[in-house]
Amino acid sequence: MATRILLSEDEIPRQWYNLAADLPTPLQPPLGPDGKPVSPEMLEPIFPHALIEQEVSSKRWIDIPEEIRQYLARWRPTPLHRAYGLEKALGTPARIYYKNESVSPAGSHKPNTAIAQAYYNKKEGVKRLTTETGAGQWGSALAFSCALVGLECKVFMVRISFDQKPYRKVMMQTWGAECVASPSPDTKAGRDFLAKDPDTPGSLAIAISEAVEAAVTDPKHETKYSLGSVLNHVLLHQTVIGLETKKQLEKAGEKKADVVIGCVGGGSNFAGFAFPFVYDKIAGAQIEIIPVEPTSCPTLTKGPFVYDIGDASGMTPLLAMYSLGHNFIPAPIHAGGLRYHGMAPLVSQATVEGLLAPRAIPQLECFESALLFARTEGIIVAPETSHAIASTIQEAKRAKEEGKEKVIVFNLSGHGLLDLKGYQSYMAGELTDYVLPEEIIRKNLEAIKDFPKPSLAKTGKW
Numbered sequence: 169m170a171t172r173i174l175l176s177e178d179e180i181p182r183q184w185y186n187l188a189a190d191l192p193t194p195l196q197p198p199l200g201p202d203g204k205p206v207s208p209e210m211l212e213p214i215f216p217h218a219l220i221e222q223e224v225s226s227k228r229w230i231d232i233p234e235e236i237r238q239y240l241a242r243w244r245p246t247p248l249h250r251a252y253g254l255e256k257a258l259g260t261p262a263r264i265y266y267k268n269e270s271v272s273p274a275g276s277h278k279p280n281t282a283i284a285q286a287y288y289n290k291k292e293g294v295k296r297l298t299t300e301t302g303a304g305q306w307g308s309a310l311a312f313s314c315a316l317v318g319l320e321c322k323v324f325m326v327r328i329s330f331d332q333k334p335y336r337k338v339m340m341q342t343w344g345a346e347c348v349a350s351p352s353p354d355t356k357a358g359r360d361f362l363a364k365d366p367d368t369p370g371s372l373a374i375a376i377s378e379a380v381e382a383a384v385t386d387p388k389h390e391t392k393y394s395l396g397s398v399l400n401h402v403l404l405h406q407t408v409i410g411l412e413t414k415k416q417l418e419k420a421g422e423k424k425a426d427v428v429i430g431c432v433g434g435g436s437n438f439a440g441f442a443f444p445f446v447y448d449k450i451a452g453a454q455i456e457i458i459p460v461e462p463t464s465c466p467t468l469t470k471g472p473f474v475y476d477i478g479d480a481s482g483m484t485p486l487l488a489m490y491s492l493g494h495n496f497i498p499a500p501i502h503a504g505g506l507r508y509h510g511m512a513p514l515v516s517q518a519t520v521e522g523l524l525a526p527r528a529i530p531q532l533e534c535f536e537s538a539l540l541f542a543r544t545e546g547i548i549v550a551p552e553t554s555h556a557i558a559s560t561i562q563e564a565k566r567a568k569e570e571g572k573e574k575v576i577v578f579n580l581s582g583h584g585l586l587d588l589k590g591y592q593s594y595m596a597g598e599l600t601d602y603v604l605p606e607e608i609i610r611k612n613l614e615a616i617k618d619f620p621k622p623s624l625a626k627t628g629k630w
């Protein structure tokens with residue numbers, strides 16, 4: 169009865185899994201401002217060729233270069249844990265497992281793609297990467313990866329997190345990156361937003377505008393931009409999580425997973441964990457696959473499936489995705505990484521198809537669940553991850569009511585050792601729940617009412 173199910177370095181996956189190859193209804197293309205599909209060449213000023221190729225690929229399996237596997241070997245394969253402590257506390261007949269992505273040097277799943285992106289940029293002669301960061305996990309993951317691979321790194325960090333999470337900034341600086349609060353005076357986009365509202369808490373969408381601008385305006389053309397979630401190539405790199413998990417479940421003697429759960433911000437840790445299971449579901453397996461989001465940023469559960477831009481000012485193409493509207497300024501909840509207005513097109517299309525069963529959970533239930541987890545399993549998780557735990561607990565209680573021995577697996581996307589302020593506020597009784605009102609969603613969506621509309625067609629099988 170193993171508590172941690174481990175793999176050897178040799179078992180780090182040799183290929184990534186690309187769901188685009190198997191989606192029953194195909195992905196809808198990104199569109200330019202003229203409403204015409206964006207050609208891969210149009211992405212060249214911001215991304216290296218190898219990543220653009222992956223972005224548009226419809227190949228099912230894509231080889232992972234040996235050098236990338238060697239970087240990943242510094243912390244991978246990550247352990248799969250059996251949550252005996254949590255099971256006992258809940259008195260559930262369910263067997264609960266979690267994949268522990270918090271053991272990476274940056275403390276989350278994010279280095280899985282940061283390493284791959286830094287590697288391909290370096291290989292194509294790029295000198296510097298710019299990016300945005302919300303809670304700071306992505307910025308620190310990219311700073312870490314740039315240090316290993318040998319690139320400069322500039323991070324635009326959403327103002328509210330910059331103030332709430334000063335230690336993430338110190339991590340980035342320790343790894344040699346520059347980190348500024350966004351909106352910043354360093355870009356035109358930043359200056360425009362500051363002129364409109366000098367006290368703005370900022371948003372990921374604004375920070376993306378700044379980071380893209382800083383890359384494309386480099387007079388020496390030595391800078392490219394890097395995105396930590398949402399895009400197809402990012403989700404692709406994260407699939408090492410789910411591929412390892414499936415091997416580990418097999419080692420633990422499980423024939424299948426019944427319920428697969430991950431929290432969703434832009435969708436990358438969920439997708440990386442869940443897509444290898446979606447592959448089984450498309451092939452006929454009975455699996456409930458649950459992306460979990462906050463009620464304060466209910467993209468999948470309350471947003472429409474639309475074409476919307478990925479940033480706040482139209483530097484990015486239009487993506488077919490669930491969205492709350494790019495002008496959405498989220499409530500300052502503690503799960504900073506789950507406050508993005510859109511959702512990855514691959515996760516969105518899988519939701520349209522009915523392959524996923526999204527849920528929204530309020531922050532108090534999430535923190536309550538995180539405390540129970542800390543007191544039974546020991547790990548203090550990131551506030552983002554607490555959404556996956558809250559959903560896992562709901563499912564484990566349901567299994568108890570139904571008297572079913574289900575196998576529930578969730579992705580522990582990161583630790584919360586730099587998010588203790590959220591825990592402190594929760595334990596002091598200072599946090600409240602926030603449900604995003606429908607009128608605000610309607611009002612935000614006004615801004616995109618003239619954008620093209622994606623097809624809602626689905627096979628109807630799920």
Ligand SMILES: *Cc1c(COP(=O)(O)O)cnc(C)c1O
Nearest residue numbers: 305397433434435436437505582
């Ligand atoms: C960034 C982050 C998330 C949310 O981003 P996704 O792209 O949706 O995975 C979730 N958990 C942790 C720990 C994160 O750092």
